[in-house]
Amino acid sequence: MLTIRGIEAGYGAIKVLKKLDLDVQKGEIVTLIGANGAGKTTVLRVISGLLAPGKGEITFENERITGLPPHKTLRRGICLVPEGREILSDMTVLENLLMGGFIRRRDEVNSSVKAVFELFPILRERQTQLGKTLSGGEQQMLAIGRALMSKPKLLMMDEPSLGLAPILVNEVFLKIKELRSADVDILLVEQNARKALKIADRGYVLETGQIVLSGSGQDLISNERIRAAYLGGKTG
Amino acid sequence: MFLQQLINGLTLGSTYSLLAIGFTLVLGLLQMLNIAHGDVFMIGAFLGLTFSLLGMPLYLALILAMIGAGLLAVIIERLCFRPLRKAHFLMPLLSTIAFGILLQNVATQMWGSEPSRYPQTMEIAQFHLGSVQISSIDIIILVVSLGFMIGIDLFVRKTRFGRAMRATSEKPQTASILGVDVNMVIIVTFFASGALAGIAGVLTALVYLQITPFIGIRQGLIGMVAMVIGGVGSLRGAMIGGLMIGIIEIMNDAYFTASYRDIILFGLFFVFIVFKPEGLFGAKER
Structure with missing residues (x-):
């Protein structure tokens, strides 16, 4: 349903993405792995509309969305959980969720709040607390919950496990797997390649702005080159 | 006597609050000051004058002046802020200084630099409550400005659009990925800030009964002082700050010397900047 063809994008003179192709099919969890600075976040920024690509085309459900601003791509059903979670710190947990449902009707929003709870x-318990008082793990839950409030068809997550304690990392990945049954397709950007590939149907490997390898999650996990470069050589 | 002065102070202060709210709204969103804000107040007063001279009743003149001043603020956003989003952060400050001077000169061309007399379009009644005397003008000013203050406070805290304004002011990029059209929020915010300045302009003119193209200069600065005393970034702070300044100004005139008025107010500004920079209601950090 999401198709990216020949995307080139960057910041000023710096080219970050070079002729990038990528697809997400209906019902899939797709992960994009790669080293720091490979351009993973830039891919998500271009899809969501935070950054306009120089060249190339993005289509979603057979409609061209290239260069649409973020508030419009969200209305098409694409939602980004940004890196660093970006919780609204002076708003309560409930207000953060309500902001997540900004584009939806009031009665729909109320039932979605219940679903997120x-x-x-934990978010129900914390609902009247300000965003900034939450722990890192709770903030990540809130960021995902807030994104779900818009009822996205495609949920893009940028490093959801970053900065979390190992036990919380497992919980976050468990929740992402649960989302599959919620009829949401997922594009997951992760540095934790092993865990990401384990839950993904397919994966792409991004190096210096280009896809160098793609395949099913299982294939990539057992690929020698991937093991050496991204999985620390261990068997998992 | 004291109670009388307190009411006079609240009446005057409520118009300062309306201005301080406008500064705060724009500052909260863009982290920038609109120096032309005082001159939007002045244009609002002249629009009120013009509509009143056409024979309109006060409420209509007030509504039209409010809309006119709101649109003027939207123009300021378009000319002084939007083209300069990526420019040096002082550029919008300079562009609004220039725009304010432009407005003063346009007003001078249209209405002359001599004081214009404000027409009386309504009977002024005086009410006596014990020793306190209050005029229908005072009541109108208090009701209208306090009404708008409470209204905007509720709007920002409780409504869907108000939440979008707060989200945009904290993290504009995050607001946009949550579906907020950030440019729309900015336009609406400028309109609201200008509209409140326009109301303040008409209400102030009702008291002083004559206006010049230069009344916005002091008024704008006082609005900023009110914002600093209340706490930069806090809407309620701006409201309380404005009311406080109004009361101090009237008390000074009543019990001390009117010519010391601005020495005391602007002196207070520095007392706050040095000893309590976060103001009465502002957050310490940010």
Whole structure:
């Protein structure tokens, strides 16, 4: 449903993405792995509309969305959980969720808040607390919950495990797997390549702005080159 | 006597609050000052004058002046802020200084630099409550400005669009990925800030009964002082700050010397900057 063809993008004179192709099919969890600075975040920024590409085309559900601003790509059903979670720190947990449902009708929003509380019970307990008082793990739950409030068809997550304690990392990945049953397609950018590939249907490997390898999650995990470069050589 | 002065102070201060709110709204969103804000107030006063001279009743003149001043603020956003989003951070400050001077000169061309008399379009009644005397003008000013203050406070805290304004002011990029059209929020915010300045302009003119193209200069600065005393970035701070300044100004005139008025107010500004820079309601950091 998401198709990216020949995208080139960058910041000023610096080219970050060079002729990038990528697809996400209906019902898939797709992960994009790669080293720091490979351009993973830039891919998500271009899709969501935070950064306009220089060349190339992006289509979503057979409609061209290249260069649409973020508030419009969201209305098409693409939602980004940004790196660093970006919780609204002076708003309560509930207000953060309501902002997540900004584009939806009031009655729909109320039922979605309930659904998010079911998925993340901790958020119900914290609903009147300000965003800045939450722990890192709780903030990540809130960021995902807030994104789900818009009822996205495609959820893009940028490093959801970054900066979390190992036990929380596992919880976050568990929740992402749960989302599959919620009828959301997922494009996951991760440095934690092993965990990402394990839950993904397919994966792409990004190096200096280009896709150098792609395949099913299982294939990539057992690929020698991937093991050496991204999985620390260990068997997992 | 004291109670009388307190009411006079609240009446005057409420118009300062309306201006301080406008500064705060724009500052909260763009982290920039609109120096032409005082001159939007002045244009609002002249629009009110013009509509009143056409024979319109006060409420209509007030509404039209409010809309006119709001649109003027939207023009300021378009000319002084939007083209300069990526420029040096002082550029919008300079462009609004220039635009303010432009407005003063346009007003001088249209209405002359001599004081213009404000027409009386309504009977002024005086009410006596014990020893306190209050005029219908005072009541209108208090009701209208306090009404708008409470209204904007509720709007920002409780409504969907108000939440979008707060989100945009904290993290514009995040607001946009949550579906907020940030440019729309900026336009609406400028309109609201200008509209409040326009109301303040008409209400102030009702008291002083004559206006010049230069009344916005002191008024704008006082609005900024009110914002600093209340706490930069805080809407309620701006409201309380404005009311406080109004009361101090009237008390000074009543019990001390009117010619010391601005020495005291602007002196207070520095007392706050040095000893309590976060103001009465502002957050310490940010």
